[in-house]
Amino acid sequence: MIRQIxxxxxxxxxxxxxxxxxxxxxxxxxxxxxCPGNACFxxxxxxxxxxxxxxxxxxxxxxxxxxxxxSLSQNDGGSFELNNLAVxxxxxxxxxxxxxxxxxxxxxxxxxxxxxxxxxxxxxTKLKNWYSGLGFIHTGTRKYKHLPFTVGFMKxx
Numbered sequence: 001m002i003r004q005i006x007x008x009x010x011x012x013x014x015x016x017x018x019x020x021x022x023x024x025x026x027x028x029x030x031x032x033x034x035c036p037g038n039a040c041f042x043x044x045x046x047x048x049x050x051x052x053x054x055x056x057x058x059x060x061x062x063x064x065x066x067x068x069x070x071s072l073s074q075n076d077g078g079s080f081e082l083n084n085l086a087v088x089x090x091x092x093x094x095x096x097x098x099x100x101x102x103x104x105x106x107x108x109x110x111x112x113x114x115x116x117x118x119x120x121x122x123x124x125t126k127l128k129n130w131y132s133g134l135g136f137i138h139t140g141t142r143k144y145k146h147l148p149f150t151v152g153f154m155k156x157x
Contacts, residue, residue, distance in 0.1 A: 001060070005066075014047050016066055020069075020087055020088055021039035028121060028148070035147060035149075057071040067087060068087040070104060071083045074111075098134060104116060118136065118154050119152070120151070120152050121150075134156070
């Protein structure tokens with residue numbers, strides 16, 4: 001089941017994000033020193049701020065337990081960005097991520113758009129291929145001085 005989160009669930013959602021992104025951090029040797037902004041190091045305050053600013057935040061629940069998370073933010077030009085899509089390791093490969101993407105796209109359409117974008121680690125071939133398999137199209141890359149990897153951008157209509 002996917003539903004919008006309540007403010008008092010933010011702490012649990014941050015734990016889900018940190019644990020989920022921890023596998024990527026390990027794979028790409030990301031640390032607080034070389035990539036402090038990575039989601040595996042997310043501070044609870046950041047999510048509270050986004051929530052209080054009105055960002056749409058959603059949780060995936062399995063038997064009443066939050067095991068997945070994502071949020072949507074509006075871009076200039078009317079498209080929406082999918083942020084921090086996360087599924088706990090022990091709940092992966094059950095189709096939850098795919099369900100969250102479909103739910104997010106439905107929500108984007110409800111909000112009057114037909115385009116959703118994402119940013120990801122370009123070097124993560126496995127993740128890029130997963131998103132491509134769901135219909136996302138690669139739109140480019142950008143290298144940021146403060147990041148130890150290239151950011152890839154994808155979109156879906």
